[in-house]
């Protein structure tokens with residue numbers, strides 16, 4: 001048995017190395033992309049198509065993290081929330097509000113230096129992101145609290161209501177002076193080195209690093225003791241309780257961690273747009289994450305990344321190809337995908353691989369049985 | 380036979396609307412015995428298990444575990460006290476591997492449930508425990524298959540494996556042989572015996588197959604329409620005129 005276990009471990013290691021290998025290649029491609037693109041097209045790093053495609057990829061990186069955080073909830077935890085945009089938009093608004101209204105008076109009057117180096121911007125940015133973290137945790141806790149008593153459709157409806165409440169809050173005219181109400185907050189002052197117009201390449205690499213760090217963290221999480229219990233919550237809440245886990249505790253962990261990832265993604269999105277708008281808090285945003293996750297495959301982080309890439313390409317090219325009708329075309333495509341790849345692209349692929357393996361193993365077993373039968377007959 | 384009482388129910392009652400599924404049931408389970416509960420369909424056996432394990436709150440009455448009143452404790456806290464339960468209708472984690480089903484149960488009582496950034500495989504204690512358990516329930520050959528792909532008989536074994544991996548002191552078996560063909564039963568019985576006796580554990584066994592009940596239990600309680608009809612040693616129950624005339628004679632012809 002020990003040998004068998006070692007063999008299994010070895011197998012797992014090999015297959016995970018293969019997976020990591022593919023990702024590593026992709027990573028190298030993404031790192032080289034702006035340079036290659038600039039070389040091929042002959043445009044500078046910060047101009048023309050090279051700049052444009054960096055932007056497209058930045059949006060993809062950020063949406064991929066948001067979709068993965070949604071997958072953490074829905075695909076791994078089995079928690080269907082229609083209010084997840086509250087965390088994304090919460091992060092975006094927290095960042096934009098602080099940068100626009102709180103930070104300028106401070107940086108105007110104070111400066112922090114180490115020797116002769118001015119580190120005010122850096123310190124301020126760190127503090128702002130800490131506040132984003134705090135707000136994300138609070139939003140996560142708020143949603144977790146609703147899941148204590150409600151289940152199924154009632155719970156899903158309440159998340160929708162909570163999300164809508166947040167949406168209405170940012171649109172409220174009472175706070176127009178602060179939030180810009182319907183128009184949202186524009187011209188958020190981002191430090192020059194992180195400004196997407198002036199230094200797009202930096203934003204590109206920051207977003208790419210953000211995606212990789214979030215992916216690695218979430219991948220660790222879903223394979224940790226805690227993460228496995230969160231998955232158990234998706235599979236069978238009753239049994240989970242009976243073997244000694246309190247579902248509320250683990251759902252809360254899922255909510256809070258998903259909210260943190262979404263909140264940071266939102267803050268980064270606000271840097272990219274130098275704005276925060278009500279759309280970022282709206283149900284449309286949540287549904288985007290839902291579609292991306294379903295496209296790629298629920299419960300597979302890689303699927304969320306792939307789904308986000310596909311969505312980015314689709315939203316880019318479909319408009320030029322199909323004009324104003326593109327959502328219709330996309331709708332039909334989506335229905336076809338759901339019909340033929342019910343577990344998403346990655347999910348269905350893994351399933352098929354598993355089925356094939358089952359099929360071969362069964363065949364092997366039958367052959368082995370026949371062999372022993374024959375041998376017995378001969379004996 | 381004066382042993383400690385590990386679990387005691389006092390006037391437990393559970394009503395679903397006008398239907399009283401468990402009606403004023405008082406029962407005491409002696410530690411380190413196999414206590415069988417029998418009764419016809421709808422007698423209230425599963426409902427009684429739901430009350431003992433905390434899945435349902437009782438309408439009336441109390442439950443004591445090792446002298447402590449646990450009536451209002453949720454199931455997960457009862458699990459930590461050492462009460463394990465298996466289900467009549469298979470209740471597993473379908474899209475997880477067999478080994479993961481059992482490993483999760485093994486992990487529950489440990490101190491590592493809140494390690495968010497450590498790999499599960501690094502906690503050998505639970506992995507090893509899980510392999511030990513699937514060895515006992517004879518599922519070692521299917522460790523890495525999805526639980527949903529198991530045959531019915533194998534799922535019944537996994538059902539027991541999950542309970543066993545929790546390392547409970549008191550085990551509630553709800554019809555472990557449910558839906559199994561007769562030729563599969565002896566193996567399952569030997570597994571139950573292994574689980575219970577080798578470890579010196581207490582068990583409450585709800586079971587329809589009378590031959591099984593009579594051969595492995597120390598005490599038998601007969602339930603009918605939510606109430607306790609009789610209680611005693613297996614031989615006494617088999618010969619109990621009241622029980623027989625009430626229903627055993629008809630339902631379990633093999634006894635008469």
Ligand SMILES: Nc1ncnc2c1ncn2[C@@H]1O[C@H](COP(=O)(O)OP(=O)(O)OP(=O)(O)O)[C@@H](O)[C@H]1O
Nearest residue numbers: 395398400418419420421422423424425426427467
């Ligand atoms: N959640 C519920 N809501 C309403 N009625 C219920 C519920 N659970 C059980 N009952 C009813 O309570 C009665 C007792 O059911 P229970 O499942 O406890 O019987 P049982 O002895 O386990 O029967 P079986 O041998 O068929 O498993 C039945 O009439 C059943 O229909």
Ligand SMILES: [Mg+2]
Nearest residue numbers: 424425426467
């Ligand atoms: Mg029952």
